[in-house]
Amino acid sequence: MPEGLSENIGYLESSQTVAISQEAKRRRAAGEDILDLGVGEPDFPTPAAAARAGVEAINQGMTRYPPNAGIPELRTAVAANLSRLSDGRAVNPDDILISTGAKQSLFNTCFALFGPHDKVLIPAPAWVSYPQMVRLARAEPVLVPGSPEWGMKVGVEDLERRVDKLTKGLIINSPCNPTGSVYTESELRSLAEWAHGHGIWLISDEIYRMISFGSGPAASLLNLEDELLERAVVIYGASKAYAMTGWRIGAALGPTRLIKAMAALQSHTTSGACHPAQWAAAEAFGNETVAGDVERMVQSFRGRRDYLVERFRTTLPGVEFVEPHGAFYFFFRIDTLIGEGGSQRFCQELIDQAGVALVPGVAFGDDRWVRLSYAVSDDDLKKALDRIIPFIEQLSSARAAYA
Ligand SMILES: Cc1ncc(COP(=O)(O)O)c(C=O)c1O
Numbered sequence: 001m002p003e004g005l006s007e008n009i010g011y012l013e014s015s016q017t018v019a020i021s022q023e024a025k026r027r028r029a030a031g032e033d034i035l036d037l038g039v040g041e042p043d044f045p046t047p048a049a050a051a052r053a054g055v056e057a058i059n060q061g062m063t064r065y066p067p068n069a070g071i072p073e074l075r076t077a078v079a080a081n082l083s084r085l086s087d088g089r090a091v092n093p094d095d096i097l098i099s100t101g102a103k104q105s106l107f108n109t110c111f112a113l114f115g116p117h118d119k120v121l122i123p124a125p126a127w128v129s130y131p132q133m134v135r136l137a138r139a140e141p142v143l144v145p146g147s148p149e150w151g152m153k154v155g156v157e158d159l160e161r162r163v164d165k166l167t168k169g170l171i172i173n174s175p176c177n178p179t180g181s182v183y184t185e186s187e188l189r190s191l192a193e194w195a196h197g198h199g200i201w202l203i204s205d206e207i208y209r210m211i212s213f214g215s216g217p218a219a220s221l222l223n224l225e226d227e228l229l230e231r232a233v234v235i236y237g238a239s240k241a242y243a244m245t246g247w248r249i250g251a252a253l254g255p256t257r258l259i260k261a262m263a264a265l266q267s268h269t270t271s272g273a274c275h276p277a278q279w280a281a282a283e284a285f286g287n288e289t290v291a292g293d294v295e296r297m298v299q300s301f302r303g304r305r306d307y308l309v310e311r312f313r314t315t316l317p318g319v320e321f322v323e324p325h326g327a328f329y330f331f332f333r334i335d336t337l338i339g340e341g342g343s344q345r346f347c348q349e350l351i352d353q354a355g356v357a358l359v360p361g362v363a364f365g366d367d368r369w370v371r372l373s374y375a376v377s378d379d380d381l382k383k384a385l386d387r388i389i390p391f392i393e394q395l396s397s398a399r400a401a402y403a
Pocket residue numbers: 040100101102103104127173176177205207237238239240245248249250
């Protein structure tokens with residue numbers, strides 16, 4: 001740890017997904033022909049009605065401090081949106097806290113719930129920030145590896161093997177970054193029943209819920225009975241499905257007492273999320289035209305998913321991958337193609353030799369895989385595959401020659 005820094009951030013590692021994206025940007029700026037499939041944000045513009053509402057809010061002087069927990073219009077819009085997606089389930093706007101991106105919603109939740117000596121189970125591969133946030137709260141993240149035969153998802157038996165009396169939380173994420181796997185309602189129910197039975201807090205990151213390739217949005221904790229949600233927090237937000245990453249609006253829904261504590265924490269850190277951005281998000285969650293925009297973006301992601309899966313199946317039959325059912329990520333296995341150094345070496349060689357940036361699986365807790373994001377134009381996706389496929393074929397034949 002560099003001298004002078006506190007123990008608070010002693011464990012902190014900077015985000016490897018951000019690092020690869022920065023390297024891709026740097027090389028592009030230097031004139032290199034790099035295709036960046038490491039990105040974690042939609043390639044679409046913010047829906048026009050939402051953007052207009054943000055501009056309008058600025059013009060109307062909504063530029064002062066917002067209410068710390070969020071403007072009532074946004075809390076109500078999020079509650080109504082979640083209720084609509086969950087068969088009309090009652091959602092109380094007072095139990096929703098608006099924050100600066102789902103990232104802050106998750107941080108608030110972890111910091112409010114966990115502390116020294118607590119353990120938090122995190123199915124792996126997992127989004128890079130969960131273990132770091134748990135560590136910032138001075139608690140211990142415990143990665144629970146998912147099964148490759150089951151889209152890298154975990155079941156109750158996997159959790160049962162890792163739980164002990166210090167376990168206080170479980171963080172799940174469906175649709176999942178980095179795998180694109182989606183838990184069905186009955187799978188979610190069994191995880192929620194398990195957590196309830198052990199008195200463990202369940203945090204369900206549902207930021208990609210609308211980007212689901214089944215019929216309708218992905219299953220949510222909000223489809224389950226009230227009793228199972230006594231110690232549960234649902235994380236939601238505008239960033240991904242609404243193409244609003246830069247507006248930084250996230251939301252947490254949980255028991256009143258916890259949401260109040262998280263609001264108190266936020267009152268001393270950010271004083272609430274960007275005021276005009278909250279008006280833009282309120283429009284996004286409630287506007288019918290925006291709902292149509294979201295549906296069109298999801299259709300595009302679905303088309304790209306189909307194209308990608310088809311090309312991998314037909315041209316690289318030996319390469320294992322997780323079939324994505326949501327989000328915009330594709331996770332494929334490279335440990336049989338490359339020796340020592342695993343996913344980082346694969347990504348370094350790919351960017352150096354073929355000019356394509358992907359994210360090494362080690363960033364998500366599994367060095368045997370890499371993540372490709374198809375939140376890029378159809379054209380760039382095709383071009384990237386035209387480079388990735390021969391690169392992999394070359395690795396395979398080199399390995400076969402050595403065998
Ligand atoms: C699984 C997951 N949760 C949360 C976030 C953070 O979302 P936001 O941009 O709203 O902070 C991301 C962003 O990459 C993510 O992939």
